[in-house]
Amino acid sequence: MSEKPGFVAVLRRALHPPAREAPFWVVQAMVVVIATAHLVVDLSTPNSTGVFPAGIPVALLVVPVAYAALRYGLAGSAATALWATLLWLPDLLLPHDEGHVGADSANLVLVDFVALFVGQRIEAERFAHRRAQQATTERLDAEARYRHLFETTSVPILVLDDQGTVRDANPALSAVFGPGLLDRPAPSLLSDGTPIEKLSGQVLGLPDGRDYRLSVVPLANSVGGSAAGGSAAGGSAQVIFEDVTEERSKRRRASLHAALLVRAEEEQRRRLARELHDEPLQLFLHLARRLESLAWAPGVPGPVAKDLDESRLQALDAATRLRDLARGLRSPALDQLGLAPALSSLLAETEEACAALATDLKVRGQAARLAGDVELGVFRIAEEAVRNAVRHAGAHCLEVALDFAPDSVALTVKDDGRGFEGDRAEQVGSGHFGLMGMAERASLLGGEFEVRSAPGAGTVVAARVPLGAGS
Numbered sequence: 001m002s003e004k005p006g007f008v009a010v011l012r013r014a015l016h017p018p019a020r021e022a023p024f025w026v027v028q029a030m031v032v033v034i035a036t037a038h039l040v041v042d043l044s045t046p047n048s049t050g051v052f053p054a055g056i057p058v059a060l061l062v063v064p065v066a067y068a069a070l071r072y073g074l075a076g077s078a079a080t081a082l083w084a085t086l087l088w089l090p091d092l093l094l095p096h097d098e099g100h101v102g103a104d105s106a107n108l109v110l111v112d113f114v115a116l117f118v119g120q121r122i123e124a125e126r127f128a129h130r131r132a133q134q135a136t137t138e139r140l141d142a143e144a145r146y147r148h149l150f151e152t153t154s155v156p157i158l159v160l161d162d163q164g165t166v167r168d169a170n171p172a173l174s175a176v177f178g179p180g181l182l183d184r185p186a187p188s189l190l191s192d193g194t195p196i197e198k199l200s201g202q203v204l205g206l207p208d209g210r211d212y213r214l215s216v217v218p219l220a221n222s223v224g225g226s227a228a229g230g231s232a233a234g235g236s237a238q239v240i241f242e243d244v245t246e247e248r249s250k251r252r253r254a255s256l257h258a259a260l261l262v263r264a265e266e267e268q269r270r271r272l273a274r275e276l277h278d279e280p281l282q283l284f285l286h287l288a289r290r291l292e293s294l295a296w297a298p299g300v301p302g303p304v305a306k307d308l309d310e311s312r313l314q315a316l317d318a319a320t321r322l323r324d325l326a327r328g329l330r331s332p333a334l335d336q337l338g339l340a341p342a343l344s345s346l347l348a349e350t351e352e353a354c355a356a357l358a359t360d361l362k363v364r365g366q367a368a369r370l371a372g373d374v375e376l377g378v379f380r381i382a383e384e385a386v387r388n389a390v391r392h393a394g395a396h397c398l399e400v401a402l403d404f405a406p407d408s409v410a411l412t413v414k415d416d417g418r419g420f421e422g423d424r425a426e427q428v429g430s431g432h433f434g435l436m437g438m439a440e441r442a443s444l445l446g447g448e449f450e451v452r453s454a455p456g457a458g459t460v461v462a463a464r465v466p467l468g469a470g471s
Helices: 006-016 022-042 062-072 075-090 101-153 172-177 221-227 245-280 280-295 302-329 332-336 339-351 372-393 422-427 434-444
Strands: 157-159 167-171 203-204 210-220 237-243 358-364 399-406 408-415 450-454 457-464
Touching: 022 062, 022 075, 022 358, 062 075, 062 101, 062 203, 075 101, 101 332, 157 172, 167 172, 280 302, 332 339, 332 408, 339 358, 339 399, 372 408, 372 434, 434 450, 434 457
Parallel strands: 358 399
Antiparallel strands: 157 167, 157 237, 203 210, 210 237, 399 408, 408 457, 450 457
């Protein structure tokens, strides 16, 4: 706004006087009258007995020059000063210094200076005024466009002042909360009274039965005042309510579908484990006993008895494999004893299967039986993390910590394996779940999941699940 007009623009205006303006020619006529009167006086009056003191008529030129500057700016004052200088030349050319060349020339220079200085100042003020008017017009246009958008958009928008009080609300928001929103504290719009500024990015269910994600945008007071229809208090924040009902509905359906898949898979695992334990395993054990009785029966040749004994050992080995498979499908300790004993059993079996691996289980807090889904979910996360440490990390030391809190249970599995790059987390993982499966398990239970790893620094898998999850 403080920018001054350029020299070219000023020169262009100075060289184009307002010749079509009648008052401009009245001013020029006044200059002619002053110049003519001065010339007549100088011709008729001797230097020693002049009626007018030398230079006074020249000073009178300041009046028309100043008027031209005030009315027309530099274009008027420059043209008037130039016209006055030209009209004064005959007086300056009078012989015997009858025209008071010295005094008149000095006063003409002063008049020309006044014309240029005042004209330029007036021109600068007018330029600044035009710029201010243009800026005001643009601001008003922007405010009008914003106001139109504010009023017509289907997105609910709320404007708050510095005290968190509602200063404006568009019709879309009034349709959600009803009338009478102005001058209400923003927290009163929510059931729990939480300040809206602290809910930016969160999703809320509003009175119209739909879900909205809040976006809080800080505003300068002037902008806020404009957004609020020019309210005196201005606005410190604009709250936009983004309707995410369909998005959340799709996400809930996806989560429900995933939960149903996990539940169906666990039911299938339980059924297979029970069937393996009840039928094939018992058949192999029965077969082993029959082979043992046949091998020791009287009259059985030695080679045949030896073959029967080998067959008995093979049947027992098959029974052992079936038992391990059944336990892998569904840990009996988990159903019978709970989470902590199941993890202890898991680590013991892992250490037995991998002699180079040392394991340690730490249980903190008051261990207790949890909801079935919570125990199963945490156990599956631990099982997958242990499997990853054995199969992929090449770990030699494995630490499992189980923390029971009044409202949650936390699991931490830490190994000293080779680790991996953080951006490869989704590529690491074994078999059925992997890291994404573990994260999905925690998410379905309403919990949090985190993996921290670096090449050569091992891996830490951490999950926290609220005790209210599951069924």
